[in-house]
Amino acid sequence: MFTGIVEEVGEIVDVRHDADVVVLTVRGPRVSSDAAHGDSIAVNGCCLTVVDDEAADDRFRLELVPETLKRTSLGAAAAGSKVNLERALPAGGRLGGHIVQGHVDGVATLLGRTPGERSDEVRFSLPPELSRYVVEKGSICVDGVSLTVAATDGDTFTVALIPTTLADTTLGIRAAGDTVNIEVDVVAKYVERLTVAYRHDAGEEAGNQ
Structure with a gap:
């Protein structure tokens, strides 16, 4: 992990x-x-x-x-x-970002960046099959960097990069058109898996009313 x-x-x-x-x-x-x-x-x-x-x-x-x-x-x-x-995180180590498995869910493309005085806002494409796992203020891993989703509109998401992230990771040098690895929050995937039967039953019950 x-x-x-x-x-x-x-x-x-x-x-x-x-x-x-x-x-x-x-x-x-x-x-x-x-x-x-x-x-x-x-x-x-x-x-x-x-x-x-x-x-x-x-x-x-x-x-x-x-x-x-x-x-x-x-x-x-x-x-x-x-x-x-x-x-890998050692037993007893600090979970400073979020739970990341290193199991890449998909590849996204950097669409554009809006530089600030010291920070950047960067927008990426979002593969359709992953969009349901990405929510505003949720966690996402981009090329191995734990980030908070600043905004999403279904087929894209935006993150805000602090000066340390720009200086200490490759996200500071990525340009429009570059591809990156994406891992969504594993908790969201397990919640979906565990609740699918309940959601299915609820849908059938609503249809019978």
């Missing part, structure tokens, strides 16, 4: 194709300082597994399978790309 509080901006230094798997080498001094084989690290919000016997030279390797390549923006990863990095 993650919190959506980015620890550092890393860099993809190598991309290698091995049959249907893409092997990424990522430089990230902070997150690789104690990374070991089998550890989980969120890369742009996608939970991936370290495959090095031990991280060395401030970098670590990850493997992307077809499912990851299909469902996230990491399929377009290239050497030199900047990525948000976060290690």
